[in-house]
Amino acid sequence: MGIQSALEELTSVDHRATALLRREHEAILGAFREYRDTPPAGRKPVGQQIVMLIEIHDRVERTVVYPSLAPYYGPLIRAFLTEHDQVSACIAVMRDGRNSAADVSASVDRLEHLARDHIGREESSLLAPVERDQPGLNARLYASIAAEKERLAGAVDDLESRS
Numbered sequence: 001m002g003i004q005s006a007l008e009e010l011t012s013v014d015h016r017a018t019a020l021l022r023r024e025h026e027a028i029l030g031a032f033r034e035y036r037d038t039p040p041a042g043r044k045p046v047g048q049q050i051v052m053l054i055e056i057h058d059r060v061e062r063t064v065v066y067p068s069l070a071p072y073y074g075p076l077i078r079a080f081l082t083e084h085d086q087v088s089a090c091i092a093v094m095r096d097g098r099n100s101a102a103d104v105s106a107s108v109d110r111l112e113h114l115a116r117d118h119i120g121r122e123e124s125s126l127l128a129p130v131e132r133d134q135p136g137l138n139a140r141l142y143a144s145i146a147a148e149k150e151r152l153a154g155a156v157d158d159l160e161s162r163s
Contacts, residue, residue, distance in 0.1 A: 015139060015142045015143075016131070016138050016139060016142055017065065017130070017138050017139075017141035017142040017144075017145055018127040018130055018131050018138055020142060020145055021057075021061075021065070021122075021127060021145075022123065022127065024053070024056075024057045024060075025057075025119045025122075025123065027053055028050065028053050028054060028057065028115055028119070029115070029116070029119065031046065031049050031050045031053055032050060032112045032115070032116075034046050034049075035047060035050060035108065035112075040101075040105075047094060047104070047108060050108070050111070051091050051094055051095065054087060054091065054111075054115065055091065056149070056152065058084055058087065058088065059148070059152065060145055060148050060149065060152075061080075061084065062081070062084065063148055064141070064144045064145050064148045065141065065145065066080065066081065068137065068141055068144065069126065069130065069134075069137075069141075072133075072134065072137075073126060073129070076125055076126055077126075080118065080121075080122060080126070083114065083117075083118045083121075084118075086114055087111060087114050087115065087118070090107045090108075090110050090111035090114065091111065093107035094107050094108065094111070
């Protein structure tokens with residue numbers, strides 16, 4: 001799956017940011033299930049898909065979602081950013097071609113654990129309150145997320161056309 005198709009598939013019919021973020025969470029968790037169901041010799045492309053999905057999600061949350069929600073949920077956002085940094089460290093291990101298959105596998109295990117914990121906390125502690133308390137912001141945030149994804153897709157298309 002390329003970045004463009006990943007971005008196109010992760011939309012929300014009802015145009016709520018929280019619904020879109022939950023869909024992204026489902027896609028990430030589904031990719032981990034696919035990784036576990038794939039024989040070890042075929043896991044590398046699935047691992048790359050996991051990295052791509054998480055990096056897109058991380059970028060959108062860091063640049064759009066968290067700054068918009070920080071005035072209302074500041075301490076929670078700071079905690080989530082720390083968790084994102086831990087996830088990024090696992091991804092760095094997965095991307096480093098000098099690491100052994102065992103190191104990469106251990107990093108995927110840790111990444112899955114971190115992602116599952118983070119997603120659970122984010123959905124219950126942040127997304128649910130946003131849906132309840134910030135419906136207007138939730139709708140406006142959807143448009144900002146969509147714009148950021150379009151920008152990311154354009155940047156990737158530009159890079160790919162240069163190669």
